Amino acid sequence: xxxxxxxxxxxxxxxxxxxxxKWMDTPVEWKKGYYCYGAxxxxxxxxxxxxxxxxxxxxxxxxxxxxxxxxxxxxxxxxLKKFRSFRLxxxxxxxxxxxxxxxxxxxxxxxxxxxxxxxxxxxxSIYRRYFTIAGKLGRIAGARDLTEDVFKELWYYFYQCxxxxxxxxxxxxxxxxxxxxxxxxxxxxxxxxxxxxxSGPLANCYRTGNHLGLxxxxxxxxxxxxxxxxxxxxxxxxxxxFNRKGAEILFVTPSxxxxxxxxxFTCMGYLLLFHQLGLDYTWSTYASEGGNFGFxxxxxxxxxxxxxxxxxxxxxxxxxxxxxxxxxMWRVLHQYMDTMNGxxxxxxxxxxxFTGTKFENAKxxxxxxxxxxxxxxIRHGKLKLDPKRNDNHTVTFHDSCNTSRGMGIFEExxxxxxxxxxxxxxxxxxxxxxxTFCCGSGSGLNAGEIEELRMxxxxxxANAVKxxxxxxxxxxxxxxxxxxxxxxxPLIDYWVSDVGVCGVHELLGNALIMDGEKERENDLRGEPxxxxxxxxxxx
Amino acid sequence: MGMIFSLxxxxxxxxxxxxxxxxxxxxxxxxxxxxxxxxxxxxGFIRKVIKWGQSPVPFHIPxxxxxxxxxxxxxxxxxxxxxxxxxxxxxxxxxxLLFRSLFRNLKTDMSDGRAVYGSNKWLWLGxxxxxxxxxxxxxxxxxxxxEPVPTWVNAIDAADGFLQVGVPHLLITGVVxxxxxxxxxxxxxFNAQVKYISLPADYFPLFLIIxxxxxxxxxxxxxKVDIIKVKELTMGxxxxxxxxxxxxxxxFFVHLFLIxxxxxxxxxxxxxxxxxVFLSPTRNLANNSRxxxxxxxxxxxVKLHTYEEYEDEFREVMKSEGIxxxxxx
Amino acid sequence: xxxGGKIIAGLIIFIALVTxxxxxxxxxxxxxxxxxxxxPDELHIGDLPIGQMRAEHMMLLDKWRDEVVRGGQRYITYxxxxxxxxxxxxxxACHSKQEFCGKCHNFAGVNPYCxxxxxxxxxxxx
Numbered sequence: 001x002x003x004x005x006x007x008x009x010x011x012x013x014x015x016x017x018x019x020x021x022k023w024m025d026t027p028v029e030w031k032k033g034y035y036c037y038g039a040x041x042x043x044x045x046x047x048x049x050x051x052x053x054x055x056x057x058x059x060x061x062x063x064x065x066x067x068x069x070x071x072x073x074x075x076x077x078x079x080l081k082k083f084r085s086f087r088l089x090x091x092x093x094x095x096x097x098x099x100x101x102x103x104x105x106x107x108x109x110x111x112x113x114x115x116x117x118x119x120x121x122x123x124x125s126i127y128r129r130y131f132t133i134a135g136k137l138g139r140i141a142g143a144r145d146l147t148e149d150v151f152k153e154l155w156y157y158f159y160q161c162x163x164x165x166x167x168x169x170x171x172x173x174x175x176x177x178x179x180x181x182x183x184x185x186x187x188x189x190x191x192x193x194x195x196x197x198x199s200g201p202l203a204n205c206y207r208t209g210n211h212l213g214l215x216x217x218x219x220x221x222x223x224x225x226x227x228x229x230x231x232x233x234x235x236x237x238x239x240x241x242f243n244r245k246g247a248e249i250l251f252v253t254p255s256x257x258x259x260x261x262x263x264x265f266t267c268m269g270y271l272l273l274f275h276q277l278g279l280d281y282t283w284s285t286y287a288s289e290g291g292n293f294g295f296x297x298x299x300x301x302x303x304x305x306x307x308x309x310x311x312x313x314x315x316x317x318x319x320x321x322x323x324x325x326x327x328x329m330w331r332v333l334h335q336y337m338d339t340m341n342g343x344x345x346x347x348x349x350x351x352x353x354f355t356g357t358k359f360e361n362a363k364x365x366x367x368x369x370x371x372x373x374x375x376x377x378i379r380h381g382k383l384k385l386d387p388k389r390n391d392n393h394t395v396t397f398h399d400s401c402n403t404s405r406g407m408g409i410f411e412e413x414x415x416x417x418x419x420x421x422x423x424x425x426x427x428x429x430x431x432x433x434x435x436t437f438c439c440g441s442g443s444g445l446n447a448g449e450i451e452e453l454r455m456x457x458x459x460x461x462a463n464a465v466k467x468x469x470x471x472x473x474x475x476x477x478x479x480x481x482x483x484x485x486x487x488x489x490p491l492i493d494y495w496v497s498d499v500g501v502c503g504v505h506e507l508l509g510n511a512l513i514m515d516g517e518k519e520r521e522n523d524l525r526g527e528p529x530x531x532x533x534x535x536x537x538x539x
Numbered sequence: 540m541g542m543i544f545s546l547x548x549x550x551x552x553x554x555x556x557x558x559x560x561x562x563x564x565x566x567x568x569x570x571x572x573x574x575x576x577x578x579x580x581x582x583g584f585i586r587k588v589i590k591w592g593q594s595p596v597p598f599h600i601p602x603x604x605x606x607x608x609x610x611x612x613x614x615x616x617x618x619x620x621x622x623x624x625x626x627x628x629x630x631x632x633x634x635x636l637l638f639r640s641l642f643r644n645l646k647t648d649m650s651d652g653r654a655v656y657g658s659n660k661w662l663w664l665g666x667x668x669x670x671x672x673x674x675x676x677x678x679x680x681x682x683x684x685x686e687p688v689p690t691w692v693n694a695i696d697a698a699d700g701f702l703q704v705g706v707p708h709l710l711i712t713g714v715v716x717x718x719x720x721x722x723x724x725x726x727x728x729f730n731a732q733v734k735y736i737s738l739p740a741d742y743f744p745l746f747l748i749i750x751x752x753x754x755x756x757x758x759x760x761x762x763k764v765d766i767i768k769v770k771e772l773t774m775g776x777x778x779x780x781x782x783x784x785x786x787x788x789x790x791f792f793v794h795l796f797l798i799x800x801x802x803x804x805x806x807x808x809x810x811x812x813x814x815x816v817f818l819s820p821t822r823n824l825a826n827n828s829r830x831x832x833x834x835x836x837x838x839x840x841v842k843l844h845t846y847e848e849y850e851d852e853f854r855e856v857m858k859s860e861g862i863x864x865x866x867x868x
Numbered sequence: 869x870x871x872g873g874k875i876i877a878g879l880i881i882f883i884a885l886v887t888x889x890x891x892x893x894x895x896x897x898x899x900x901x902x903x904x905x906x907x908p909d910e911l912h913i914g915d916l917p918i919g920q921m922r923a924e925h926m927m928l929l930d931k932w933r934d935e936v937v938r939g940g941q942r943y944i945t946y947x948x949x950x951x952x953x954x955x956x957x958x959x960x961a962c963h964s965k966q967e968f969c970g971k972c973h974n975f976a977g978v979n980p981y982c983x984x985x986x987x988x989x990x991x992x993x994x
Contacts, residue, residue, distance in 0.1 A: 011652055018735035022540075048842060082837055084594040084870070085820050091587070092815035095741050097733040098640075098662060101647035107654055117736050134740075134807055140544060142738040168602045172634070172641045172666075173812055174821035176602060206844050207852070217856040242862045285862060286849050299597070304841045315846055335599050339833045361609045361622075365829040372609050379612060406600075408607030408620040408826060415613070430645055430656040434604040434619070463654050581883060588879055595870040682977030684889030686898050693977055703981060706926040763923035766976045767901055774898045777889045786908075786919070817878060836870065 007495055010456060016101065018112035024125070024144055028153045030058065033452030036159055036195035036445070038062075043203040044192055047301065051192030062152070068191050069146055073130055075190045079183050080131065086183050089175045090127040093120060099167035099177070104438050105160050108456030116167035116177040119157050123184055126150070155193055158184035160453060162442035163296070163328075164401035169434050181443070186298045194297060197447035201293045205305050210255035210289035216242075219285050222258045226268050233526065235518030238275040240283055243316065247282035248353065250313045253324025253370075254291040254482035257503075263485045265524045266325060266503025269512075273374065273505065276383070276514050277354060281322065287312035290329035291482060295336075296444035303340040306332060309367075310341045320350035321367040325503050327400035327481035328442060330369060334407050338365040355380040369403075371412035371480060371504060378419045384513035389520065390421035391530040393476040393500075395507065396468050397426070398461065398488070399436035400481035408434075413480050413504045420511035425472040431464035441487040454487065455494050462495035469499055476500045478507060542728065545742035549750050549797075556796035560789040568792045569772055570781045576799035583806025588814050599833035602821040620826050627825050634822055638667050665726070669719035672712040673748075675699060676755075679710070683773040707759060717752040720745055744810060747801055754794040764788035901971040913946040913958075922972070926980065929955070955986045965991070 019026065035057055044052030055063045065071070080087045099116040101107060106114040113119060121142070128135030129143035137143070144150065163178035188194065194202075201211035208215055214222070223240060231237050241247065251274070257267040274281055287308040294301030313321050323333055338344065347366040350359040357376045359368045377383050397417060403409040410433050417424050431437050440458030468474040477488060477499050488501040510523045521532045559568045605616025617626045618633060633639040646659035679696055682688045700708035724745045727737045758764055768784035769791055775782040805811070817823065850857065850864055857864050869875065908919025914928050921928075932953035935941045943950050952958045963969065965988035973980065 008652065011649070014649060016647070016649070017731045023735065081594055082597060084591055084596045084818065085600065087594050088591055088815050088818055088820075091591075092809060092812040092819075094809045094812055095733070095736045095738065096641075096662060096666070097730065097736060098644050100732045100736070102645070107647055112732070112735055115732065115736065121736065132807075140541075140739055142740055165602055168821055169604055170640055170643055170645075172638055173816045174602055174634075174640065174819040176600070176821045179600065179821075207849075209849065215856060216853050216862050217860045220860045220862065243857075244863065285853075285857070286846050300839050300841050303839065304843055307841075307843050308846075311843075311846060333829075335828050338828065339598055339835050340838065342832050357610070359609075360830065361607070361827070362829040364832045367829065375613075376610055379610070405602050405604070408603035408605055408616065409609075410606045411613045412609065428656075435643075435645075460654055466653070581886065585879055585883070588875060589869065592869045592872060592875040681889065685892060686896070687974065688977035693979055696977060697979060706930045706980070707978070708981070763920075763927075765923050766978070767922060767972050770976055771898075771900050774893070774900075777893045778896050778898060779890075780897065788923075814878075814882070818875070 004494075005452065007455075010452075011459075014108070014110040016106075016110055023113060023118060023121075024139065027149065028156050030156070031452075033450060034160065035156060036197050036447045036450055039192065039194035039196050039199035041192075043196075043199040044194065046203040047199075047206050047304075049189060049192060049194070049199075049301075051190070053192060055193075062148070062193065064148065064151075064191055064193075068148075068151070071190050072146060072151065072187055075187050076126070076183075077131070079186060080127075083179070083183065085176065085179045089120065089180055090124050090131075092173050093117065093124070093175055094173075095121075096172065098170045098172065099175075102167045102170050103177075104162075104164070104166070104440055104460045105453075105457045108440070108459040109160075109453070111160075113153075113157050114160060116161075116175075119161060119177055120175070120180045122150075122154055122157055123180060151191075154184055155188055158188065159195060159445065160457075162401070162438045162440065162445055162457065164438035164442060165405040166401070166435065166438065169405060178443075182295075182299075185296065189298050189301075195444065195447065197449075198293050198296055198444040201444075202297060202301060202305070205289050205293060208288075209284075209286045209308060211291060211293060212255045212259050214255055214259065214288065216285040219255075219258060219283075219288060222264075223283075226258065226264055226271065229526065230268055230271060230524075233522045233524060234272065234514055234520060236272075236275065236514050236516055238271045240271060240274070241281075242283050242285055244282040245316050247316060248280040248319050249282075250287070250309075250316060250318040250321045251281050251283055251324065252287055252290045252309055252321060254326045254329055255289045256291070256482040256486055257324060260486070262489065262500070262502055262506070262525075263482055265506040265509070266485065268524045269503065269505030269507070269509030270324060270370070272509045272512055272514060273383075276512060277377070279353070282316060282318070284312045284316070290323055290326050290333070292329060292332045293444055295328055295332050299340075302332060302336065306337055307341045309333075309337065310344055313344070314346045319348040320362075321347070322370060322373060323367055324370050325480035325482065325505060327402040327483060329402075329482075330409075331402035331406035333365065333367050337367070352376055354382050369407075369409060369412070371409060371416060374505070374508065375412040375415045378416060385420055385508075385511045386513055387420050387422050387511050388531075389510045389523065389529050390507050391423070393421055393507070394423040394425065394472060394474045395421050395476045395478050396424070396465065396472075396474045397432070397504075398439070398465075398477055398479040398481075398484060399432050400479060400484055401436060401438050401442060403480060404434055404436050409480070413478075416504050416508060417478060420507045425468050425474055427464040427468050431460065437461040437464065439481075439484050439487050439491065441491075442483055446483060446487050451490075455491060458487070458491040459495060461488075462491050465492060465499055466496045469496055474499060476502055476507075478502050478504050480504055541737060541739035542742045544739050545746050548739075548743060549746040552747075552797060552800055553750060553754075553793055556793040557789055559796070560792035565783040565787075565792070568796055569783045570776065572799045573776060573795060576802040580802040580805055583803075584811070584814065587806050587811055588818075591815070591818050595836045596820045596824075597835040597837065599824055599828035600820050601824040601826050603826050607826060622825050622827050622830075624825060627823060631817065631823055635816060638663055638670075641666060661722075662726070665719050665722045668715055669723060672716040672719065675712040676710075676716055679712070683770050684777045686770075686774055705760070710759075713752065713756055713759070717749065717756065720749050720752060724749065740808060744801075744804070744808065747797060747804070751794065751797045751801065754790055754797060758788075758790045758794060762788065762790045764791045901975050913944065913951055915946075929959075929982070955982060956988070960988050964988075 041052035125144045134141045135143035161181040165178045168176035204213035205211045257263040294305045344366045349363045350368045437460040441454045492499045603620040605619030608615040608622035618629045621627045641663040644659045645656045681692045699710045768787045906918045910918045
């Protein structure tokens with residue numbers, strides 16, 4: 001992008017003092033680079049979503065159905081009856097402002113409607129007007145009519161929220177903007193106004209089992225590339241199986257892990273680990289996606305896509321399920337899957353075949369996080385590791401929003417990192433663990449057309465990376481999320497530069513000593529290991 | 540605009556009470572309105588909470604603010620990320636009694652071209668001072684509603700006045716309550732971000748509470764009223780043998796009327812956070828959703844794309860890649 | 869209603885706390901302390917109308933204390949007679965601590981610290 005603004009130009013524009021004009025009187029300024037393209041009807045039709053049509057966000061006329069307002073308000077009433085969170089969060093906010101400067105989009109853009117409280121007020125003003133007694137008084141009661149402009153404003157700002165829940169950590173009542181954004185997006189989807197970047201993966205995933213639309217043979221050939229690379233680097237030929245009945249474990253990870261760099265390196269880490277262990281496991285092409293864009297759309301769509309995991313586990317007759325590194329995938333698996341598609345009474349309580357550890361925390365859902373699995377292996381001395389192979393990396397760890405604030409996975413990945421590399425430094429306290437900053441592109445916002453917004457939303461994360469780069473010489477940002485692996489490289493290039501991005505299991509794959517391996521000269525990226533820099537030239 | 544509106548509204552309320560008392564409408568302002576206010580408060584409060592209760596919690600969505608309970612050798616954060624009901628009780632107690640989440644508050648600023656985050660406990664301090672003193676002041680007022688006055692109420696009064704400044708002795712909580720409410724108000728006016736998000740519904744309760752505190756303090760220290768007659772009236776209310784003694788003083792009726800408005804307004808306003816905080820599903824659930832299945836009462840029937848449909852579409856390519864299939868054709 | 873048991877229990881506890889003054893006094897009749905014996909506009913020693921004494925006597929005592937302790941002015945003349953500005957020798961000369969002061973103080977939950985030092989003859993020396 002030749003016309004991409006310079007980082008310093010963007011930063012100097014940030015101003016946290018809101019304008020004097022009241023927010024209700026301030027119309028949306030449709031800034032290019034801040035809004036996604038609208039959904040195409042063919043994708044919506046494929047998944048049976050209503051009101052698909054050719055439309056354009058930038059045009060005045062969004063071609064909404066005639067009774068759109070009725071549909072919206074009926075939908076809202078329905079959601080208020082279904083979700084206590086929604087009704088409660090509409091009622092009890094005191095506008096103390098504690099959340100205001102916690103949102104990465106507010107920190108990055110300074111747009112006051114990106115303060116979580118105001119994002120919620122956009123919808124709360126409608127709630128008051130149509131669902132409370134006082135709201136009939138109108139503006140003095142903080143209420144306003146639902147108009148097409150108001151609907152567009154909701155749309156604009158509910159696609160400027162990554163559902164990261166950082167605000168909810170600071171809210172004295174736990175009001176969770178993710179929950180409000182999810183409700184907003186449910187309503188938006190009733191009117192066929194999904195974004196193209198979300199509806200495409202939805203349709204793909206529904207049909208092919210993964211967001212990228214990879215068909216069985218493509219998945220297989222992608223694996224062949226990885227397996228060839230692994231054989232070249234390690235001398236070991238790994239032979240994973242697909243859709244194999246009778247395997248002990250089904251492994252599910254985001255499809256991005258077997259599609260593009262640097263995700264594939266993480267996937268190579270899994271492959272090496274499972275091979276070395278001799279794990280009796282299988283991949284599935286039907287349930288070939290851990291991620292779930294339904295989560296960014298509607299609870300029903302989330303359920304429809306998620307159902308494939310249990311269905312496939314049942315069909316293949318596995319005992320339990322192991323899940324790869326991903327953020328929102330894990331929030332869905334941890335907080336939603338069992339409720340939506342359980343009970344998983346056809347599976348067994350997960351037990352590690354190598355250490356005998358019972359994963360009691362997953363005894364109902366029967367799905368274990370790969371870092372729980374691997375940390376347990378390392379703790380029991382089941383892996384031979386050579387952390388020196390990662391000595392060219394000074395590593396920090398980015399806590400993903402969903403695994404942090406929707407699960408609380410903090411120590412497992414750190415334990416692995418400290419076992420597989422010698423140089424590890426934390427980013428500042430206010431930017432990690434439950435206070436971690438979003439990558440800026442979660443919840444279906446990783447669209448090319450909103451790059452400027454994503455760079456700004458990711459700024460607080462990049463800023464913290466820059467800090468540890470300058471202070472400790474950090475040159476590798478590790479994470480346990482596929483979206484992170486996809487979006488952090490361009491983000492870091494934009495704000496920081498010269499810091500790589502990797503999954504935790506990529507570093508594990510580097511350090512893992514395989515039985516029968518040749519002398520390892522390269523890491524999983526094919527770059528020379530520390531001390532091996534001259535080898536390539538000698539040969 | 541919202542601030543001026545709310546200020547005027549409270550001034551009008553004061554004027555109404557003032558004129559009412561001057562017009563000797565003491566039965567109305569001393570008995571009828573207080574009863575009505577308490578009735579509205581109780582009925583409105585119950586109605587609102589029941590309304591919340593009628594919506595289920597379909598998904599298990601605690602916000603986890605510490606290490607999960609997973610492997611036995613990893614130290615688990617039992618209060619910020621509870622895995623048991625006991626832990627949830629602890630987390631809720633910290634939240635309700637000590638404002639745990641607000642204590643985390645930070646201030647974000649741009650400094651030298653980068654975002655920086657500083658500790659910012661003022662809001663926490665102002666809020667906790669406000670709420671704690673509000674409760675103590677509320678309890679102290681039981682001396683007007685119990686006869687004989689219980690020792691523990693007298694003890695709280697004595698502790699509150701332990702400085703023994705002036706006659707009647709200065710009660711610290713009253714002053715702190717007024718100061719804290721004023722801080723919360725000034726914050727709304729002078730913090731640009733908070734001002735931007737503030738509604739009339741945010742200013743009004745503050746002005747109302749400030750009005751209540753000021754009229755109470757005036758009555759205790761400056762514009763004296765006959766406290767024995769006041770208690771005759773309040774005990775009349777409490778025992779349902781209502782009486783309105785002559786010559787109590789107008790300031791009392793202003794105080795009482797503002798309190799009545801406060802009670803009646805409560806269930807229809809953001810003040811319901813008092814009840815709501817206990818129902819917040821991001822705080823009151825244990826993070827055990829993989830260990831114990833959470834049930835959604837309206838779990839929807841949805842259309843699925845089954846494996847059979849999938850295999851039908853991709854059977855040929857699966858077979859050519861050696862991927863097992865259920866049916867050969 | 870979902871989680872109805874817990875919600876109703878919570879509501880009951882809350883309502884019980886809020887309505888405490890009503891049921892704790894159920895069926896009680898309250899005996900109020902005696903009414904004023906004198907005409908309200910008649911002046912008391914110190915030139916304060918009797919009607920205002922109940923609300924403002926503490927200010928008068930406070931003023932007298934300062935005059936005695938800091939100014940050495942121990943006596944006040946009222947209606948030609950001289951009175952000592954003293955609780956023991958002044959107020960309690962006419963009023964009974966228990967019957968007069970105590971009744972209202974107890975009724976209103978007022979615990980003045982006068983009695984930390986002063987005693988009445990009814991009680992005798994401690």
